[in-house]
Amino acid sequence: MTFNPLQERGIPLDRQLRNWRELNVAPIDPDRADPYTRCRIITMNGIEIESIMFSHHFARRCPDLEVRQRLAEVRYIEAQQQKAVNWLLPGLASVLETTLAYEQVAVDLTAWVARMEPDPYLKQAYQFGVLEDFDHLYRYANLYEMIEHRKAEKIVDQLTEVMPGRPTKMHHRHPVDNVREHYDRETAQAISKLHALTVMSAEQQTMNFYMNVGPMYMEPIARQLYQEIGLIEEEHVTHYESLLDPGESWWEQWLNHEYNECYLYHSFMETESDPRIRAIWELHLNMELEHLRIAADMFRQHDGRDPEQSVPRELPKPVTFEPNKEYLRELLATQIDYTTLGTGYVQEAHERFQRWQEQLMGGEEPPSERVIAENRAKSGEEYRLETEGTHPLYSLRTH
Numbered sequence: 039m040t041f042n043p044l045q046e047r048g049i050p051l052d053r054q055l056r057n058w059r060e061l062n063v064a065p066i067d068p069d070r071a072d073p074y075t076r077c078r079i080i081t082m083n084g085i086e087i088e089s090i091m092f093s094h095h096f097a098r099r100c101p102d103l104e105v106r107q108r109l110a111e112v113r114y115i116e117a118q119q120q121k122a123v124n125w126l127l128p129g130l131a132s133v134l135e136t137t138l139a140y141e142q143v144a145v146d147l148t149a150w151v152a153r154m155e156p157d158p159y160l161k162q163a164y165q166f167g168v169l170e171d172f173d174h175l176y177r178y179a180n181l182y183e184m185i186e187h188r189k190a191e192k193i194v195d196q197l198t199e200v201m202p203g204r205p206t207k208m209h210h211r212h213p214v215d216n217v218r219e220h221y222d223r224e225t226a227q228a229i230s231k232l233h234a235l236t237v238m239s240a241e242q243q244t245m246n247f248y249m250n251v252g253p254m255y256m257e258p259i260a261r262q263l264y265q266e267i268g269l270i271e272e273e274h275v276t277h278y279e280s281l282l283d284p285g286e287s288w289w290e291q292w293l294n295h296e297y298n299e300c301y302l303y304h305s306f307m308e309t310e311s312d313p314r315i316r317a318i319w320e321l322h323l324n325m326e327l328e329h330l331r332i333a334a335d336m337f338r339q340h341d342g343r344d345p346e347q348s349v350p351r352e353l354p355k356p357v358t359f360e361p362n363k364e365y366l367r368e369l370l371a372t373q374i375d376y377t378t379l380g381t382g383y384v385q386e387a388h389e390r391f392q393r394w395q396e397q398l399m400g401g402e403e404p405p406s407e408r409v410i411a412e413n414r415a416k417s418g419e420e421y422r423l424e425t426e427g428t429h430p431l432y433s434l435r436t437h
């Protein structure tokens with residue numbers, strides 16, 4: 039069945055406001071929920087936060103009072119959606135448990151996008167990035183075992199493997215080398231634009247999360263690890279945002295944002311295992327259809343173009359959370375030693391990379407290395423979850 043969000047009718051904007059009772063969502067059960075339900079919640083929280091912040095930036099650059107008022111009206115609803123979505127997370131989960139879920143999102147969402155992306159340059163950007171968040175999951179899992187005495191499989195279940203990726207230590211690049219070439223808005227496929235916006239939004243929310251929750255731990259190693267990985271998420275936001283064409287007008291960006299919200303809520307409505315949560319995805323989809331109609335009207339008026347020239351007439355195949363174990367093992371076996379030079383990728387550590395590394399490390403091992411050594415000393419061995427056999431690289435096996 040085809041679904042063209044530009045042709046569907048949603049809920050009129052003046053009927054989208056929710057009262058306290060309607061906003062007061064019951065959180066998911068941390069012990070029984072499908073880990074991928076939690077991943078969908080975290081993804082949509084990142085998407086809603088991006089839509090709010092995008093709308094604020096647009097409003098700050100927009101001299102037209104009527105447009106600013108329209109933006110404020112839609113943005114308030116986005117803010118309610120963000121509350122309804124993020125408040126589905128249980129207060130019972132620790133910050134570190136939520137962190138493990140954030141990295142699981144980064145792994146399985148980015149791997150899925152990499153598999154589906156048709157443009158080879160963009161695909162390479164996702165393949166490159168995913169091996170880093172894969173390693174973050176492993177570092178945080180060891181921190182979790184060390185300070186909370188629990189195993190990360192409690193969070194990720196058996197869906198995502200936990201083992202070394204590209205070592206976190208090697209993610210600290212000169213900022214110049216984090217800027218990629220952008221797609222061309224005239225020639226890029228619509229799905230490529232949606233992928234870039236989705237992954238950028240998810241990484242941006244991870245960056246925001248670590249910069250705020252990092253100092254909430256007492257243990258020095260935890261505080262330090264959040265600082266280190268928080269800085270890498272800054273690099274990841276730079277990496278992914280640079281894929282988007284900066285030549286898109288504000289109207290076109292607004293259109294793409296609303297379209298992407300429709301696409302993702304529709305995807306998650308189609309793939310959600312929990313009926314109560316599915317009903318929320320469906321409600322939000324019906325709100326987004328109206329946001330999209332408003333953004334499409336504005337696009338027609340101010341850009342003088344037909345929205346169907348910019349976004350697809352039919353929603354692409356649903357974004358799906360599913361295991362990507364074999365795909366990740368293949369990337370580990372072939373791309374683990376990649377780094378970036380300018381806007382491209384290389385396999386050798388170049389001079390600018392070395393210089394940055396020396397200054398940042400200051401002659402010491404970074405927290406991401408110490409956390410593994412400390413957990414080995416404390417727990418007897420490091421934490422891994424290798425459900426498909428030993429590590430694909432011989433040098434990264436536990437001997």
Ligand SMILES: [Fe+2]
Pocket residue numbers: 086089115116119299326
């Ligand atoms: Fe929204």
Ligand SMILES: [Fe+2]
Pocket residue numbers: 141144170171174244267271
């Ligand atoms: Fe990460």
Ligand SMILES: [Fe+2]
Pocket residue numbers: 144171241244270271274
């Ligand atoms: Fe990341």
Ligand SMILES: [Fe+2]
Pocket residue numbers: 089116296299326329
């Ligand atoms: Fe929206």
